[in-house]
Amino acid sequence: MSPGRSIAAHAALITWTLIALFPVFVIVINSFKSRKAIFADPLALPWPENFDLIGYQTVMKQGDFFLYFQNSLIVTCASLFFVLLFGAMAAFALSEYRFRGNTLMGLYLALGIMIPIRLGTVAILEIMVASGLVNTLTALILVYTAQGLPLAVFILAEFMKSVSDDLKNAGRIDGLSEYRIFFSLVLPLVRPAMATVAVFTMIPIWNDLWFPLILAPSEEVKTVTLGAQVFIGQFVTNWNAVLAALSLAIVPVLVLYLIFSRQLIRGITAGAVK
Amino acid sequence: MAARKPVRWHIAVFLAPAVLVYSALMIIPLFGTLLQSLMNKDAAGERVFVGLQNFATLFGDALWSDAFWNALANNAWFFLIHMLVQNPIGVALAAILSTPRLRMAAFYRTAIFIPTILSFVIVGFVWKLILSPIWGIAPGMLDAVGLKALFTPWLGKEEYALTTLALISVWQFVGIPMMLIYAALLSIPDEVIEASEMDGITGWSQFWKIKLPLILPAIGIISILTFVGNFNAFDLIYVAQGALAGPDFSTDILGTFLYRTFFGFQLQLGDPYMGSAIAGAMFGIILIGVCVYLFGIQTRLRRYQF
Numbered sequence: 001m002s003p004g005r006s007i008a009a010h011a012a013l014i015t016w017t018l019i020a021l022f023p024v025f026v027i028v029i030n031s032f033k034s035r036k037a038i039f040a041d042p043l044a045l046p047w048p049e050n051f052d053l054i055g056y057q058t059v060m061k062q063g064d065f066f067l068y069f070q071n072s073l074i075v076t077c078a079s080l081f082f083v084l085l086f087g088a089m090a091a092f093a094l095s096e097y098r099f100r101g102n103t104l105m106g107l108y109l110a111l112g113i114m115i116p117i118r119l120g121t122v123a124i125l126e127i128m129v130a131s132g133l134v135n136t137l138t139a140l141i142l143v144y145t146a147q148g149l150p151l152a153v154f155i156l157a158e159f160m161k162s163v164s165d166d167l168k169n170a171g172r173i174d175g176l177s178e179y180r181i182f183f184s185l186v187l188p189l190v191r192p193a194m195a196t197v198a199v200f201t202m203i204p205i206w207n208d209l210w211f212p213l214i215l216a217p218s219e220e221v222k223t224v225t226l227g228a229q230v231f232i233g234q235f236v237t238n239w240n241a242v243l244a245a246l247s248l249a250i251v252p253v254l255v256l257y258l259i260f261s262r263q264l265i266r267g268i269t270a271g272a273v274k
Numbered sequence: 275m276a277a278r279k280p281v282r283w284h285i286a287v288f289l290a291p292a293v294l295v296y297s298a299l300m301i302i303p304l305f306g307t308l309l310q311s312l313m314n315k316d317a318a319g320e321r322v323f324v325g326l327q328n329f330a331t332l333f334g335d336a337l338w339s340d341a342f343w344n345a346l347a348n349n350a351w352f353f354l355i356h357m358l359v360q361n362p363i364g365v366a367l368a369a370i371l372s373t374p375r376l377r378m379a380a381f382y383r384t385a386i387f388i389p390t391i392l393s394f395v396i397v398g399f400v401w402k403l404i405l406s407p408i409w410g411i412a413p414g415m416l417d418a419v420g421l422k423a424l425f426t427p428w429l430g431k432e433e434y435a436l437t438t439l440a441l442i443s444v445w446q447f448v449g450i451p452m453m454l455i456y457a458a459l460l461s462i463p464d465e466v467i468e469a470s471e472m473d474g475i476t477g478w479s480q481f482w483k484i485k486l487p488l489i490l491p492a493i494g495i496i497s498i499l500t501f502v503g504n505f506n507a508f509d510l511i512y513v514a515q516g517a518l519a520g521p522d523f524s525t526d527i528l529g530t531f532l533y534r535t536f537f538g539f540q541l542q543l544g545d546p547y548m549g550s551a552i553a554g555a556m557f558g559i560i561l562i563g564v565c566v567y568l569f570g571i572q573t574r575l576r577r578y579q580f
Contacts, residue, residue: 005477009370013382016367019445020386023400026411042411082295090292093285105289112300114498114564116506118529119553120303122310122536122546127303146299149292178284207393209509214537228395229513246396257391261384264453 024250031055031243038239055240059248062241067220068227069252075137075223076205079144083201084194086145087152092182094153095160096168106157112150117143118210128215135218143211148201155200159193160186195263199256206253224249304557311554314547328551338548342555344523345531348436352527353504355440356447361496363444364451365489369481371452372459383456387449398513401442405429429514432524439525443510447503451496458492459485491575498567505560508533528556 029045030038037050044050059065094106117124124143125134133139163186171181187194212226222230228249235241314324332338367386371379389397404411407427416425428438462485470476470484508529511519517539519526534542536549 006373006376009373009376010378012370013367013386016363016448017382017385020389020449023397023404024388024392026404027396027400039409042409043414082291086292086295089288093288097282097285099282099285105293108301109292109296112296114502115304115557115560116502117300117304118506118508119557119560120300120307122550122553123303123306124299126306127299142295143299146295149296150300153292179287182288203391207391207395207509209394209512225393225395228393232395232399242399246399249393249396253391253393254388257388258384261387 027243027250028247031240031247033240035240038243052240055238055242055244056248058235058238058241059244062231064219064222065224065227065231065245065248068222068224069248071137071221072206072224073252075140075144076202078137078141079148079205080198080202082141082145083148083152084197087149087197088156088187088190088194089182090149091153091156091160092186095157096186106153109150109153112146113154117147121210121214125214133215135216135221137216137221139215140211140221140223143215144205144208148197148205151200152197155197156190156193159190163189192263195260199260199264202256203253307550307553308557310547311550313550328547329555332548332551332555341523341526341531342552345526345528346559348525349505349507349527351436352440352443352507353501355437356444356500356504357497359441360444360448361451361493361500364448364496365455365493367448367452368455368459369485371456383453386452389446390449392446394509394513397442397446398510402429402514405438430521432521435515435521436525439510439514442514443507446510450499454492454496455489458489462488487576491572494567494571494575497571498564501563501567502560505556505563528552528559532556 026042030042032046032052032055033044033050034052034054037044037046037052090109094102094109128134128139133142167185168181171185176185207225208223209225209229212223216222217226228245231245232242311328312323312325313321314328316322332342370376371383403409405428407413407425407430410425413422413425416422426434428434466484466488467480470480475483505528507527511525511527511530512533515521515525517530517534519530532549532552535552536544536546538544
């Protein structure tokens with residue numbers, strides 16, 4: 001590649017990287033500044049003279065934020081666990097065994113990729129009211145599990161088809177049960193695909209506003225996303241606090257993303273989308 | 275048959291949890307909602323079957339139809355901007371990223387995807403701040419390059435608000451087409467590229483003539499994902515403009531319209547039946563889009579096997 005083209009490529013990528021990161025940068029730097037400094041010069045970096053943790057102190061004093069974090073973590077982790085476990089089990093059944101209705105079952109489960117679960121909200125709310133699950137984390141976990149399953153089954157089934165039959169048959173000859181073959185042979189081999197599914201499942205769950213707003217709006221089960229939204233409403237003039245709350249809300253999902261991101265591209269390239 | 279072959283219970287065990295949860299919380303509610311869209315209350319408040327009357331009201335009765343067609347038109351514009359801006363930028367970034375021996379490719383890829391992982395609450399708030407005429411980073415920056423005259427409160431003006439929000443959404447989600455196209459580009463075998471280089475096709479013409487035809491299926495998938503995502507969007511508008519999708523409903527899309535109708539707002543009471551009808555209409559629109567893609571576009575895409 002000629003140096004000219006290389007410079008042009010880097011220039012284009014750097015431009016978009018700056019556009020992509022600029023707003024995040026604005027939130028984070030201003031969350032460390034005093035109120036006056038935020039308004040006087042929003043683009044200045046936090047220096048000792050304008051450094052201020054008042055925003056974080058306000059958020060901490062609110063106290064509820066830790067509860068929100070805990071709720072979000074419980075909901076995200078539990079949903080992720082069930083999506084990966086149930087999704088992998090169903091994907092294994094669909095990719096490994098030939099049985100009547102296999103294709104039909106695959107299509108049935110894939111339907112949910114195209115049709116968003118939100119359109120059933122009206123009826124979901126009725127079900128949750130009837131079963132007394134409104135304002136519980138269980139309601140959210142159930143809904144998110146259902147929401148994540150179609151894509152998980154679809155991607156994992158593609159991957160499991162590529163796990164060598166010889167390996168599985170060797171396991172069968174050694175007397176392993178079908179369950180052992182799944183849990184100790186196949187699951188470890190599709191880990192990159194699991195990471196891909198994990199990222200694609202986790203992000204919408206962590207960030208969702210719709211279902212927490214409708215199914216679990218009460219104080220003790222609020223998620224971070226809903227909590228931050230309400231917080232913005234209450235503290236609309238206290239920008240230190242809002243910016244600090246938003247910075248804190250970015251951290252967990254960013255950390256998880258960075259952990260998974262290496263696996264992500266490997267997972268995508270290996271066959272999920274072709 | 276059954277007597278000769280033992281029932282393979284493990285298949286049922288493997289399938290059962292996924293099928294149960296998925297059916298109970300996705301398929302049954304979806305059909306429940308569709309069914310409810312055919313019901314309404316009679317004078318005594320009893321639930322009665324009214325056939326397609328709710329849809330007739332939604333499409334024809336000026337009280338409802340104005341809002342519905344407005345939301346639909348806005349949603350179409352929202353989608354159009356994504357198709358014209360997000361996907362070309364995504365393809366371009368992926369094409370640049372996939373240049374062989376590009377340094378720091380992993381860094382760019384990770385950084386450009388970061389907005390996608392942010393919550394709508396953060397995205398809505400930060401862009402409102404940046405574009406705010408009072409605190410405004412945008413007016414200051416435009417001033418610095420002598421273009422201050424160009425600034426208006428974009429989110430507050432009827433004629434710009436929807437386009438601005440669509441562009442914010444493009445900013446947020448451009449990482450998805452980029453990742454998927456990047457993956458598709460990486461999966462093109464080296465022999466094909468080398469063969470084209472032997473024939474003297476390099477650079478841009480190589481992209482247009484060799485790579486683009488090979489990634490068309492991936493672009494097709496992205497288009498349909500964008501379509502489904504856009505016609506189901508709600509959060510960004512809700513956090514940036516509130517459930518009323520101001521100014522004067524100029525940013526109202528089907529998702530916010532559904533939310534307002536079902537849950538009510540200000541003085542209007544929620545109406546589950548009309549809400550279901552709107553959800554039903556959205557279901558129909560998405561179904562039509564998916565069918566157009568599956569039968570009209572996907573079957574015509576040429577697929578190459580290596």
